[in-house]
Amino acid sequence: MILVLVDHDRGVIDPLSLRALTAARKLSGDVQAIVIGKDGAKVAQEVGEYGAKVLHVATNAQLTDYTPMASGRALLQLVQEIKPEAVLAAGSPRGNEQLAHLAAFMDLPMAAECSSIKIGNPHQVTRARWAANLYEEALVHADLLIATVLAFSVEAEAVGGSAEVKEFEVKLEPADTMVKVLGRAGESKGGGVSLTDAKVIVSGGRGVGGPEGFGILEELAGLLEGTVGCSRVVTSSGWRPHAEQVGQTGTKVAPDLYLACGISGAMQHIAGCKNSKTIVVINTDPEAPILGYADYAIIGDLHKVIPALTAAVKAARG
Amino acid sequence: MDVLVCLKRVPIAGGTFLLTPDNRNIETKHLGFGVSPHEENAVEAGVQLVEQMGGSLTLLTLGPTDSEEQLRAQLAIGASRAILLETDGEDWDPQATAAALVDAINAEETKFDLILFGAESADSAGYQIHVRVAHALNRPIITNVKAMTIADGIAKCERVVGSERELYEAPLPAIVTVRDGLNIPRYPSVPGRIQSRKKPLDIKKAEPRVPKLEKLQLTVAPSNSKGAEILGEGEAAVPALIEVLKKIGILA
Ligand SMILES: Cc1cc2nc3c(=O)[nH]c(=O)nc-3n(C[C@H](O)[C@H](O)[C@H](O)COP(=O)(O)OP(=O)(O)OC[C@H]3O[C@@H](n4cnc5c(N)ncnc54)[C@H](O)[C@@H]3O)c2cc1C
Numbered sequence: 287m288i289l290v291l292v293d294h295d296r297g298v299i300d301p302l303s304l305r306a307l308t309a310a311r312k313l314s315g316d317v318q319a320i321v322i323g324k325d326g327a328k329v330a331q332e333v334g335e336y337g338a339k340v341l342h343v344a345t346n347a348q349l350t351d352y353t354p355m356a357s358g359r360a361l362l363q364l365v366q367e368i369k370p371e372a373v374l375a376a377g378s379p380r381g382n383e384q385l386a387h388l389a390a391f392m393d394l395p396m397a398a399e400c401s402s403i404k405i406g407n408p409h410q411v412t413r414a415r416w417a418a419n420l421y422e423e424a425l426v427h428a429d430l431l432i433a434t435v436l437a438f439s440v441e442a443e444a445v446g447g448s449a450e451v452k453e454f455e456v457k458l459e460p461a462d463t464m465v466k467v468l469g470r471a472g473e474s475k476g477g478g479v480s481l482t483d484a485k486v487i488v489s490g491g492r493g494v495g496g497p498e499g500f501g502i503l504e505e506l507a508g509l510l511e512g513t514v515g516c517s518r519v520v521t522s523s524g525w526r527p528h529a530e531q532v533g534q535t536g537t538k539v540a541p542d543l544y545l546a547c548g549i550s551g552a553m554q555h556i557a558g559c560k561n562s563k564t565i566v567v568i569n570t571d572p573e574a575p576i577l578g579y580a581d582y583a584i585i586g587d588l589h590k591v592i593p594a595l596t597a598a599v600k601a602a603r604g
Numbered sequence: 605m606d607v608l609v610c611l612k613r614v615p616i617a618g619g620t621f622l623l624t625p626d627n628r629n630i631e632t633k634h635l636g637f638g639v640s641p642h643e644e645n646a647v648e649a650g651v652q653l654v655e656q657m658g659g660s661l662t663l664l665t666l667g668p669t670d671s672e673e674q675l676r677a678q679l680a681i682g683a684s685r686a687i688l689l690e691t692d693g694e695d696w697d698p699q700a701t702a703a704a705l706v707d708a709i710n711a712e713e714t715k716f717d718l719i720l721f722g723a724e725s726a727d728s729a730g731y732q733i734h735v736r737v738a739h740a741l742n743r744p745i746i747t748n749v750k751a752m753t754i755a756d757g758i759a760k761c762e763r764v765v766g767s768e769r770e771l772y773e774a775p776l777p778a779i780v781t782v783r784d785g786l787n788i789p790r791y792p793s794v795p796g797r798i799q800s801r802k803k804p805l806d807i808k809k810a811e812p813r814v815p816k817l818e819k820l821q822l823t824v825a826p827s828n829s830k831g832a833e834i835l836g837e838g839e840a841a842v843p844a845l846i847e848v849l850k851k852i853g854i855l856a
């Protein structure tokens with residue numbers, strides 16, 4: 287039997303958890319799920335549709351917010367009771383973190399971000415490294431496999447079905463709730479289109495040359511009802527705020543148009559923009575790696591091409 | 605305020621990877637080395653805290669002898685001293701790494717008020733060493749932090765969830781893992797670089813353990829390179845781009 291940690295935010299399921307459920311179902315006919323906190327019971331229907339036979343709801347009056355160490359404690363308690371062969375979760379910051387707590391409690395290995403899993407003795411996994419530019423084949427030497435499922439390695443597939451809901455009370459230790467959740471606040475970033483929602487992103491790299499160089503990118507982005515993005519060189523130079531950074535350690539975006547201006551295309555940048563529908567490059571260097579990922583390119587100086595493009599867009603609009 | 609930062613030497617990888625002939629490691633002959641971005645932010649945060657509150661900043665790494673290069677580079681930014689747990693150069697699995705870090709931390713006279721980590725390492729991205737250390741030291745841990753203030757023995761931290769920020773607090777001594785964007789890491793000054801060569805750096809041998817997460821080999825992900833269609837050079841290519849924007853529905 288495989289136990290899947292299903293993540294939810296105040297009763298709203300994390301879609302990546304459905305992928306983890308699907309991955310589990312492909313490994314075993316016997317899948318059960320666990321949610322942390324009473325609100326989790328709201329996801330029972332979806333969890334059943336995606337193949338889990340039982341949904342364990344871990345409850346405790348203190349489990350009102352995301353408390354990863356307490357999640358680890360709840361997992362530990364259930365694992366000891368129902369003895370699964372494997373515990374899986376989504377390869378997301380929260381999935382990785384909560385399973386890491388379980389692994390730490392049990393002093394067992396954990397394999398994060400797996401694209402393939404074979405349960406056995408030892409277990410065999412393939413896991414992503416370097417923002418999934420490299421994969422590692424590894425063995426996991428433990429009876430219980432603890433692993434997270436690489437986000438895009440499996441599509442969620444509904445199979446129909448329903449999950450029996452079983453509540454259980456978690457016995458928390460004082461250490462589990464040493465971290466207090468104070469609450470939530472709206473994102474500090476001011477108005478405008480957010481990177482993740484934007485249909486058009488005009489993104490600038492080192493080639494823009496300085497903070498003042500971004501004026502022409504902003505104007506073009508405004509004209510196309512889009513927003514400005516940038517590379518890490520730009521944020522670490524203090525030219526633009528980190529909220530605009532695209533990439534592995536920035537934001538992952540998927541606009542209709544990603545216009546990459548003066549960006550070389552390091553794999554950590556590509557990791558954030560490769561799901562864009564169309565990538566257009568403006569770069570002085572015809573050998574820049576980003577051309578390998580782009581659909582169209584103009585070879586030239588962005589300081590000349592962008593103003594000309596802006597003028598042409600205005601003209602085309604009449 | 606005594607702060608410890610755990611960091612790791614990693615190759616600075618560009619557009620593509622080459623592997624060693626046995627496929628177990630990245631071919632680094634032509635690569636430079638650094639630490640992952642998150643960890644640069646952790647060092648910067650440590651330097652700022654010690655500037656504001658006094659105390660000490662110690663760096664700790666487990667890795668090959670050459671990791672001294674990364675420790676010196678970060679000492680130049682403002683850390684007080686560094687500890688290198690020397691390995692034979694092989695990657696250690698997360699449990700073995702965490703156990704060695706814990707032993708080294710326990711062996712210190714200083715009881716660090718705050719231990720900072722990166723959210724994940726750039727190369728192996730196991731997402732766990734910090735959590736294991738927190739459990740072993742019985743300390744609270746807050747991960748993925750994008751903003752942090754320390755006052756009155758309490759760490760207040762923010763992490764970003766979707767379009768919102770979650771606010772957390774934990775009593776010191778605590779562990780915090782930070783993300784790129786927490787701050788802008790400074791460049792070392794020339795005097796900083798000169799001083800870094802004389803700052804204390806303890807080298808200890810670390811005893812390997814049998815890995816429970818055993819790496820067999822690496823493979824390079826197939827490139828999804830499509831190869832761009834070149835529309836032309838300079839402003840002369842703009843009309844061709846306008847046609848593309850019409851084709852993909854950006855312009856009517
Ligand atoms: C673990 C890790 C995580 C990382 N995360 C991220 C991340 O999230 N996002 C990110 O972006 N980077 C990230 N990086 C950094 C990444 O490796 C690169 O250093 C960075 O993306 C390079 O930024 P750039 O393309 O702007 O600069 P460069 O690589 O210096 O490229 C500048 C480009 O501009 C072109 N150019 C110069 N002048 C002009 C001009 N006048 N007109 C047109 N073109 C011009 C040049 O030909 C060149 O191609 C990460 C690195 C690591 C190790």
Ligand SMILES: Nc1ncnc2c1ncn2[C@@H]1O[C@H](COP(=O)(O)O)[C@@H](O)[C@H]1O
Pocket residue numbers: 610611612640642643664665666667698701705720721722723724725726728729730731732733734
């Ligand atoms: N070899 C190491 N030596 C010291 N710290 C490390 C080492 N490996 C990882 N870390 C720290 O643990 C964090 C998480 O690593 P990981 O669990 O590999 O993703 C990193 O960002 C570092 O701060």
